[in-house]
Amino acid sequence: MLQPEYEAMPRAELQALQDERLEALVRRVYQAVGFYRKQLDSAGVGADPIRGSKELARLPFTMKSDLRDNYPFGMLATDRDRLARVHASSGTTGTPVVAAYTRSDLDVFAEVMARGLAAAGGRAGSILHNAYGYGLFTGGLGFHAGAERLGMTVLPMSTGATDRQVKFIMDLRPVGLACTPSYALTLAQEIQRRGVAPDDISLEFALVGAEPWTETMRAEIERLLGARCLNVYGLSEIIGPGVAFECAEGRQGSHINEDHFLPEIVDPESGESLPEGSEGVLVITTLTKQALPLLRYWTGDVASLTSEPCACGRTFVRMSPVRGRTDDMLIVRGVNLYPTQIEEALGKVPELTPSFEIVLSRDGVLDVLTLHVEVSEDFYRMIGQRALSDEVIESHERLRELKARAIRVLRDSVGLHAEVVFLAPGEAPRSEGGKLSRVKDLREVR
Ligand SMILES: [Zn+2]
Incomplete structure (x- = not known):
């Protein structure tokens, strides 16, 4: 575990930390973001901060359309010139959604990614073959920074050129592979086609995400690569990958980095909060983000949560595999x-x-x-x-x-x-x- 002081924090302590961060967040966005001042005023919350996460339901939801309506920088909580980096969604279904980061946001991004890589089996000095797309998409650079933070050696492959990818997997002997599950399958099938046995592949883990996937895919990738295949979950609006990650010990849902991201499950129709274990839409409040903090962001992903103890010792709640985004x-x-x-x-x-x-x-x-x-x-x-x-x-x-x-x-x-x-x-x-x-x-x- 990279940061047991957070990842295995007793739940009561964690909740106190979340409450404190949430109250400060509400105060801050009310001051700094015109959009939220209006929203909080019309929700009757106003400048008076809420008292902890038990009052979370008093806060308004933030929808993807709000980010689009305020494109590109209308929802910033910091001055534009404090931004260290900007990512964006592909925008294939309309106006792109811009994700903006201060220096400290990038630090958090690297930290949560490093936790996920460590949980999968990454370690200092070992090679990560990073076949996530580099560029505006958060996958490539997100994994890159996380692996560097962990002290891994990063091979920044990016996507495409499958022949060359396979050559480097065979020649450089990486311990970890990072890419979408569908691309992990493409690579695994290509390696199989060349008659390479799973025992002759150096990979110990594949950390995959950015698309919904299932145990069927996991079994096939693991069989062909002879490596454990684990999930990483995220979305650029929240930070990118690294919102949640699966551990090698549990493999039963992904631990949400709850010191930074406060999750809820709500009814997709009514928006009512649902009890633990119920399936509904995952809603996330960013507790520590500086540039683009979001209150109750409606991810559109359908999942459930559990706080049952995990074999790995982490106390962060786990989210079930995402069945699909509501628009899928x-x-x-x-x-x-x-x-x-x-x-x-x-x-x-x-x-x-x-x-x-x-x-x-x-x-x-x-x-x-x-x-x-x-x-x-x-x-x-x-x-x-x-x-x-x-x-x-x-x-x-x-x-x-x-x-x-x-x-x-x-x-x-x-x-x-x-x-x-x-x-x-x-x-x-x-x-x-x-x-x-x-x-x-x-x-x-x-
Ligand atoms: Zn675990």
């Missing part, structure tokens, strides 16, 4: 569906892999869900590497049985009938390092 949710024939539910279901069919694409189309007024999924390398060899056309599947008993079983498992798991199309290894869309979209929705195109 698909509605198919009236049923809510997250792509991660498909990924999870595929874990029950050993002949199939987590490399897939969901295609949604329409037949008359009816939605049609078609799953294009790669069969495993072993299974593909076993059936003689034949083309996976409908005729072949119909005439081949094992393939016919596999298809019927896949359809059954999907229906039982997600409550929907899916058409299933088999792909040979390597045929599904691959991550090139960034976030991978695994949904093609053709329904709007009439």
